[in-house]
Amino acid sequence: MIRRIAAIVILGACAVGLYLGLSTAQPAITIENAKAVPVAGRDGMFMVTLDMVNQGSASTFAGASSPEAQMVMVMNPGHDGAALVVPGGGKGSLAMDGAHLMLRGGGDGFSAGGFLPLTVTFENGQQIATRVIHSGAATMDHGADGVAVTPAPTLTLIPPNRAAAKGFEMRLSVENFAFVRVTDGTAHVPGEGHAHIYLNGLKLGRLYDTRFDVGALSPGSYDLRVALNSHDHRPYLADGVPVAAQFAFTIP
Known part of the structure; x- marks a missing residue:
């Protein structure tokens, strides 16, 4: 009886250890600083930027969606189709000078200081719900000159x-x-x-x-x-x- 109890305890400890080992290997991403920047001259079009902070293993960004947007698409000039991997223990940012999201919609109710729901998806199936804030007067301009x-x-x-x-x-x-x-x-x-x-x-x-x-x-x-x-x-x-x-x- 004592041996049987000991065996059960050992098996339980192994199971817990396996669970903890698996859980530490899983992605643990948070979304921060999500902003929608109006595109100059294109009503209802926004560039969305955000930070993906990864406390877990490497995870590949797959896209985003919003029930209040007519379109959300990934733009990555010069790297179309390339995997957007957020390194383990690091951060990846969707930014104007790199890969970013383009969003159309939001309606009349989406104005300066307002919020839009956004779901960020990763290739492992993880989905993270966040909110994007309308940045207000700032407008996106891809034509910034170099120096x-x-x-x-x-x-x-x-x-x-x-x-x-x-x-x-x-x-x-x-x-x-x-x-x-x-x-x-x-x-x-x-x-x-x-x-x-x-x-x-x-x-x-x-x-x-x-x-x-x-x-x-x-x-x-x-x-x-x-x-x-x-x-x-x-x-x-x-x-x-x-x-x-x-x-x-x-x-x-």
Whole structure:
């Protein structure tokens, strides 16, 4: 009888351990800062930006929907069809300068300061309900100019020996450029700024250093891009082309 009870206790402990192990491997994403920015000259059309903060394993963004929208679609210029993976333990942002959502609708009741329901979906079936706030007077403009300085900055990526599924470190080197952390709204200072990091077009964030970590990723093909930007968020240009570097890799 004692042996039977002991066996049951051991099996129960194993089951709990297995459950906890599985649960820690599951995606745990929260949606933050969801905004709908009116598109200039197109009534009822909005660009939606938001942050996906991932405390779990790598998870692939699949799309979004809203019962109050006529259309919600993913736009990812230059990376159509590429998987938008939010790295484990990291953040991925739908942003104007990368992959983002375009939404049509909302009706007359959706005005400055108002909210629209939005459901964000991931390929594993996870669905997260959130609300998007109408940003008001701010309007989206894809035509923001870059900035050129002399001498022009240069950027080189130094990839790891192996891009591992559990994550890896990236390094970069710059010339004629200094990473300087400032508050938003700071005016342009030639040769200063920050970098933006993109993974298959999904913005991973800003960079103020010559090294950064990429979190755990799902199997697949990836294009990591880093671009230099001014304090006022304009891309630095050299010969009319953004100062950027890319690293293509595959997670088996």
